[in-house]
Amino acid sequence: MKNLLTRRSIRKYSEKEVSEDLLNRLFSEAARTQTMGNLQLYSVVVTRSQAMKERLAPAHFNQPMVTQAPVVLTICADFNRTSQWARCRKAEPGYANFLSFQNAAIDALLYTQTLCNLMDEEGLGYCYLGTTVYMPQLIIDTLQLPQLVMPVATLTVGWPAEEPALSDRLTAASFVHSETYHDYTPHDIDRYYGPKEQLPENIHFVEINQKETLAQVFTDIRYTRKDNEAMSQTLLDTLRRQGFLQI
Numbered sequence: 641m642k643n644l645l646t647r648r649s650i651r652k653y654s655e656k657e658v659s660e661d662l663l664n665r666l667f668s669e670a671a672r673t674q675t676m677g678n679l680q681l682y683s684v685v686v687t688r689s690q691a692m693k694e695r696l697a698p699a700h701f702n703q704p705m706v707t708q709a710p711v712v713l714t715i716c717a718d719f720n721r722t723s724q725w726a727r728c729r730k731a732e733p734g735y736a737n738f739l740s741f742q743n744a745a746i747d748a749l750l751y752t753q754t755l756c757n758l759m760d761e762e763g764l765g766y767c768y769l770g771t772t773v774y775m776p777q778l779i780i781d782t783l784q785l786p787q788l789v790m791p792v793a794t795l796t797v798g799w800p801a802e803e804p805a806l807s808d809r810l811t812a813a814s815f816v817h818s819e820t821y822h823d824y825t826p827h828d829i830d831r832y833y834g835p836k837e838q839l840p841e842n843i844h845f846v847e848i849n850q851k852e853t854l855a856q857v858f859t860d861i862r863y864t865r866k867d868n869e870a871m872s873q874t875l876l877d878t879l880r881r882q883g884f885l886q887i
Contacts, residue, residue: 648806653765745790813832
């Protein structure tokens with residue numbers, strides 16, 4: 641069993657097959673995770689064919705591991721299945737709204753994290769792709785997702801062919817608050833972010849991006865206001881098309 645303290649994101653995979661039996665067992669075990677109302681508001685689309693991986697790749701900015709990994713898993717917030725169940729049992733569903741998306745998205749992400757932990761235990765490697773919510777319509781079209789189904793997470797999965805260095809993390813003291821939230825003073829920011837900023841790899845990261853501080857790399861290059869606002873609008877438009885927003 642791997643220790644969570646040594647967990648790594650794996651982007652290079654061996655050619656060894658990830659068996660359906662293994663994945664199906666992990667899918668079933670992960671279903672014991674927490675879920676809102678015991679409804680299990682998620683679905684997982686398993687992509688193995690090279691053609692389908694190549695169709696999905698542009699939605700993830702053509703990151704190489706999407707087409708190189710043996711398996712790609714798209715985890716979706718899903719209120720369609722529950723709604724179909726309700727209609728088949730003489731009940732009228734009322735889940736075409738944003739709260740229902742929020743509940744289903746939380747369910748789906750809880751399931752995703754549990755699945756990741758189980759894959760760690762098996763020695764599988766995976767990479768969580770945050771790009772899933774950037775161009776969701778392409779994923780929806782490719783995977784033929786009906787209304788009230790929204791992709792929220794993607795995992796590339798395989799047996800590791802690398803052992804990358806551990807990425808840095810802030811200390812628990814930086815995000816754990818006692819009784820009430822305590823806002824951060826400049827002194828707190830120095831104390832919590834100073835060690836991160838002084839890591840050689842982060843100093844190099846700032847240099848190659850020709851910035852003055854690490855924070856500027858994130859605000860000016862990686863996650864800009866312009867991009868965030870544009871992708872926020874895309875996300876809202878997609879949620880509307882998928883039936884989760886009525887305005």
